[in-house]
Amino acid sequence: AQSVTQPDIHITVSEGASLELRCNYSYGATPYLFWYVQSPGQGLQLLLKYFSGDTLVQGIKGFEAEFKRSQSSFNLRKPSVHWSDAAEYFCAVGAWDTNAGKSTFGDGTTLTVKP
Amino acid sequence: GAGVSQSPSNKVTEKGKDVELRCDPISGHTALYWYRQSLGQGLEFLIYFQGNSAPDKSGLPSDRFSAERTGGSVSTLTIQRTQQEDSAVYLCASSSTGSGANVLTFGAGSRLTVL
Numbered sequence: 001a002q003s004v005t006q007p008d009i010h011i012t013v014s015e016g017a018s019l020e021l022r023c024n025y026s027y028g029a030t031p032y033l034f035w036y037v038q039s040p041g042q043g044l045q046l047l048l049k050y051f052s053g054d055t056l057v058q059g060i061k062g063f064e065a066e067f068k069r070s071q072s073s074f075n076l077r078k079p080s081v082h083w084s085d086a087a088e089y090f091c092a093v094g095a096w097d098t099n100a101g102k103s104t105f106g107d108g109t110t111l112t113v114k115p
Numbered sequence: 116g117a118g119v120s121q122s123p124s125n126k127v128t129e130k131g132k133d134v135e136l137r138c139d140p141i142s143g144h145t146a147l148y149w150y151r152q153s154l155g156q157g158l159e160f161l162i163y164f165q166g167n168s169a170p171d172k173s174g175l176p177s178d179r180f181s182a183e184r185t186g187g188s189v190s191t192l193t194i195q196r197t198q199q200e201d202s203a204v205y206l207c208a209s210s211s212t213g214s215g216a217n218v219l220t221f222g223a224g225s226r227l228t229v230l
Contacts, residue, residue, distance in 0.1 A: 004157075034218075036219075036221075041223070042223055043119070043206060043208075043221035043222050043223045043224055044158075044206070044208075044219070044221040045221070046218060046219070046220075049218060090157065090158065092158075102148070102160055102163055102171060103160075103219065104160070105150075105157045105158040106157055107155075107156060107157040108157055
């Protein structure tokens with residue numbers, strides 16, 4: 001069974017500082033990996049995805065993530081955080097089959113941005 | 116429509132009452148998913164539709180939960196005899212086929228409070 005672990009429940013960073021959110025997954029084959037962001041009262045918005053190819057993927061809002069198969073990780077990074085980045089971030093792993101959309105989500109990391 | 120629309124956005128009900136939550140997916144998206152997000156938790160998969168059929172109902176917590184989809188479009192999640200532990204945000208998502216099948220577009224959710 002697939003699973004996702006986000007070790008950090010809550011992270012606080014200062015505006016302008018760099019950010020890294022950790023994600024580890026467990027999956028028996030090549031995973032499809034996602035990061036979603038959820039602002040208060042909103043649904044989840046896709047930040048970026050990894051299906052295959054280049055292991056460093058670029059997303060929206062200046063975010064990037066790197067797939068490291070040897071570490072079963074897909075950490076999210078941003079070089080300089082903005083106050084508007086404060087939100088909850090979810091890592092997810094999906095399978096390329098008939099249940100393609102049945103992604104498994106981590107419990108999320110809440111990001112607070114200090115002025 | 117332009118996005119995934121869910122209604123009601125908020126629902127407060129008394130224990131033992133039945134509730135219906137509605138999801139209107141993006142036009143042309145053949146796949147539709149229901150997830151549940153409890154306070155401080157990640158997303159819990161409930162059910163997945165491909166067209167009007169539900170190949171995977173494995174996440175429905177009990178027989179009090181049911182869902183249907185008609186016309187390959189709108190879906191209704193019904194919870195009978197609601198319990199306090201049903202209080203959560205119910206998120207609907209849809210996706211297209213092919214390479215987009217894994218990419219979920221979420222609605223803003225229906226927040227259910229059972230008193």
